[in-house]
Amino acid sequence: MAEAIQNTNVFSSSKKRMNPDDSNQDDDIIAKKLPTKPTWEDPVMALANARHEFELSRIAHEKGVMVVVDNTFAPMVVSPARLGADVVIHSISKYISGGADIIAGAVCGPASLLNSLMDLHQGAFMLLGPTMNAKVAFELAERIPHLGLRVKEHCHRALVYAQRMKKMGLKVIYPGLEDHPDHHLLKSISNKDYGYGGMICLDMGTEAKANKLMNLLQNYTQFGLMAVSLGYYETLMSCSGSSTSSELNEEEQALAGISPGLVRMSIGYSGTLEQRWGQFEKALSRLQEPGLFGKN
Ligand SMILES: Cc1ncc(COP(=O)(O)O)c(C=O)c1O
Numbered sequence: 001m002a003e004a005i006q007n008t009n010v011f012s013s014s015k016k017r018m019n020p021d022d023s024n025q026d027d028d029i030i031a032k033k034l035p036t037k038p039t040w041e042d043p044v045m046a047l048a049n050a051r052h053e054f055e056l057s058r059i060a061h062e063k064g065v066m067v068v069v070d071n072t073f074a075p076m077v078v079s080p081a082r083l084g085a086d087v088v089i090h091s092i093s094k095y096i097s098g099g100a101d102i103i104a105g106a107v108c109g110p111a112s113l114l115n116s117l118m119d120l121h122q123g124a125f126m127l128l129g130p131t132m133n134a135k136v137a138f139e140l141a142e143r144i145p146h147l148g149l150r151v152k153e154h155c156h157r158a159l160v161y162a163q164r165m166k167k168m169g170l171k172v173i174y175p176g177l178e179d180h181p182d183h184h185l186l187k188s189i190s191n192k193d194y195g196y197g198g199m200i201c202l203d204m205g206t207e208a209k210a211n212k213l214m215n216l217l218q219n220y221t222q223f224g225l226m227a228v229s230l231g232y233y234e235t236l237m238s239c240s241g242s243s244t245s246s247e248l249n250e251e252e253q254a255l256a257g258i259s260p261g262l263v264r265m266s267i268g269y270s271g272t273l274e275q276r277w278g279q280f281e282k283a284l285s286r287l288q289e290p291g292l293f294g295k296n
Pocket residue numbers: 009070072073090091092093094103104105228229
């Protein structure tokens with residue numbers, strides 16, 4: 001599973017990614033991966049993806065375990081609370097801010113839980129500054145009303161680019177494409193009219209080729225910027241295997257579908273769609289020029 005579809009991550013106590021294509025992964029196996037009692041300790045991102053979200057919630061609740069979903073990649077697109085999650089967290093620094101200028105986060109859940117986290121003497125968040133600066137909160141409140149519009153445009157452009165990249169014969173991974181293994185699942189759990197997320201993965205085969213393409217896209221055609229963040233109005237690109245997911249070993253990366261040449265793109269909406277697409281095409285043609293990159 002590539003990063004493009006990991007837009008809904010679920011915390012559990014397992015460090016192994018659950019393989020959604022593993023037919024042996026029945027309730028028992030999922031249940032064994034869950035902690036046996038409610039716990040906030042060591043909440044390692046298990047990278048279980050949306051395919052299991054209903055199931056995880058059901059099994060977790062049967063065992064009295066709380067389900068926490070990191071929905072940073074898919075605000076508006078997916079509503080984990082409606083799918084059974086008890087707590088939803090967001091890095092607000094991404095899509096919700098939209099400007100890459102605010103460092104903030106949100107924990108959304110039952111007041112009893114949040115109050116316990118913020119408890120002055122015992123709370124896990126006690127030393128982290130759980131209350132947002134009022135000026136930052138005001139600034140964010142001004143951006144929430146157009147979050148939906150922004151997300152729609154991120155998603156629209158991501159879908160158009162993914163379709164065009166596919167048509168060109170590029171290896172593109174995007175859950176909005178009908179032949180993506182989780183396309184129908186995402187369609188069934190997502191909120192109507194927002195689209196399929198703003199993240200695309202493009203597999204360039206090797207890390208060197210991925211870096212060359214990103215260099216051209218940033219410095220030759222100004223299609224986007226190399227950065228490991230996401231949800232900005234400009235397109236951001238990174239080579240996941242050597243950046244955001246570099247803490248995973250080779251085997252874990254392979255299991256996660258993160259090939260060494262995988263370019264993760266957070267599609268932005270500045271400029272016009274056609275202008276930006278022209279910049280993408282120009283960089284790609286340059287990459288394919290004989291001599292620039294040896295054999296293509
Ligand atoms: C899915 C997800 N959650 C949380 C974070 C952490 O964000 P922050 O650095 O704003 O705390 C990131 C950072 O990239 C992320 O990708």
